[in-house]
Amino acid sequence: VSREFFQQLEAQETGVSVSLEKLIGKLVFDEHGLIPVVAQDAVSHEVLMLAWMNKRALELTLTTHKVTYWSRSRQQLWTKGDTSGNTQTLVSMSIDCDGDTILCKINQIGAACHTQRRNCFYLSVEADAKTVVVNAS
Amino acid sequence: VSREFFQQLEAQETGVSVSLEKLIGKLVFDEHGLIPVVAQDAVSHEVLMLAWMNKRALELTLTTHKVTYWSRSRQQLWTKGDTSGNTQTLVSMSIDCDGDTILCKINQIGAACHTQRRNCFYLSVEADAKTVVVNAS
Secondary structure, eight states: OHHHHHHHHHTSOTTOEEEHHHHHHHOOOOTTSOEEEEEEETTTOOEEEEEEEOHHHHHHHHHHOBOEEEETTTTEEEETTTTTSOOEEEEEEEEOTTSSOEEEEEEEOSOSSTTSSSSSOOEEEETTTTEEEEOOO | OHHHHHHHHHTSOTTOEEEHHHHHHHOOOOTTSOEEEEEEETTTOOEEEEEEEOHHHHHHHHHHOBOEEEETTTTEEEETTTTTSOOEEEEEEEEOTTSSOEEEEEEEOSOSSTTSSSSSOOEEEETTTTEEEEOOO
16 A cells, blocks of 8 residues: 555655655554654765664654654664754655655764764775774764 | 674774675575665765665676666666666665665666656655645656
8 A cells, every 4th residue: 555655656746745644644663653754964964873763753753853763772762962962853754665764964062973073974985905994974 | 693793893994994795695685585776876975766676687787787676566677777768877885784775876867757757756745734735856
């Protein structure tokens, strides 16, 4: 059913709109009730992190504009920055073609990564050298 | 064990390197043997899509530099562009802090999305209007 919904959207013209509530009802949450969320810095465009939302986290993010995830390790809602102060404010949100990924463009205060690095992707693969280098950010 | 490996890396100085083979052995593949991969345009920095790799797809991507995923719908390896011509050439790859997400910066030929749109995130959430708008790209 979700698949048909998004296949119908594919054929729509630019500018056509559908109900947000209806679309959320069709999103593809996995067997744990989660959907992956890519957080991208709205200004620098760097990809900061990937985390997961359940339906409640998504609704909270949309109503408060404070990006809220589901912490898989702590098994609880996690409003980013609640303890660290490194909040993420939602600038814009998009859904992908088959409704199983969310992209959030955000304003990041401080570091996105719990290691205090600017983003989480600081392990750089050097394919030819067959090594991975710890990067600054 | 994976968690400890990545926690030890957190404390390393910028520039320290580890074996790629060892790191791949510690990556956190899910219960289906998959890890999410964010594909970002290396030039425009737009996030093009999110897809999944298994260990073999990752190894093929690193050796051929042609980005290769695991298609969950077709249950087979999927070298992006093999049928459409819309190939992705790997420019750089990074791993996140806890080893459960891959970021690939790529050169995209043509459209990343199967709908022939430039990227897959063409459904724009208009939170205040409670609608989702079909976007051009």
